[in-house]
Amino acid sequence: IAGDGSQVERNLHHTRALGKGDPQVYSGQAGQPKFQVGDTVRVRELPALFYTRTQEYVRGAQGEVVAVAYESLAAEDEAWDRHDQRPEWFYIVRFDLCRLWHRYTGTERDTLQTELPERWLEACR
């Protein structure tokens, strides 16, 4: 079968996402987003053994949701091609740099944005 990739199971993702793109291939599959733009959230301290895409520097930090970004598999599942993985909502969250870093030397209005899947966030009141 040299040169023929049609029987390669891993190509399934390609087949499903053709003409749609990724993450668009997952749209409509995660239900209602738990958070809205403007919500204050805290990044949870989940175990991150073997793989995560949630940076250590945002763990436990408080931020504001600035975009309900898209639905997708969480990287923690997608990276291992888990059979039971389900799409979830992703959010772009804004953090104040002076609260993120002890003795931050820039201005109080400097910020950082990064993107996090729903499992990593909890409502903050």
Add this chain to the structure above:
Amino acid sequence: MTDHDHDHDRTAAPMVDEITDFEVLEIAIRELCVEKGLFTAEDHRRFTEFAEQIGPTPAARLVARAWIDPEFKRLALADGIAASREVGVDWLQPTGFGTPSDFTALRVLEDTPTLHHVIVCTLCSCYPRPILGNSPEWYRTPNYRRRIVRWPRQVLAEFGLFLPEDVAIRVEDSNQKHRFMVLPVRPAGTENWDEDQLAQIVTRDCLIGVALPKVGVTTNAITATRPAIRPVQSPTGEGTNT
């Protein structure tokens, strides 16, 4: 030297250049993948051709057009993928579902006189390749990835970009499927310029956020470049690694 005087002629250069371990392994992996049908030689050629034709020009044109056309700017900020199509970049290519590593979600970050964006991927080197080309070497270094999120003003200053305190900095860490590019503020002195003129001053570094567009500056700041052992050759035979 030995004491006999006839010439053994054993100083001839080897017939081929020495091949590095990386090259040996690259060939081994590629040939095995083709042999096992994971991808074809044709696939490999097409991806190489895709990687050779990408560059920062479409992103610069997107910025220039957004500066001129408020309607297009609204589109760019609302739907980066649709705006990309207007400058000739289809994020679904070359596979029909996008590139596997850049995905199909682009956000254009608008600078204002009081807000400046800069992008990074602290986890690796995620970069909006389809519209901006390949990432610069420094963007992939642990140094830039470690420092820009914590000391952005200091790092930008090293790039020659000193921002006053009334300009807030916003670092965008692309750690998931979104890719980002910066839409800088149109500089003074460009009134009545056409799209071509404007696009020329929007360099790759401006689109990352480590430089601002300036009248008369049409290239990235010149930095030391480490030469490759065997650089990629352009179709004209000219090395591109300069």
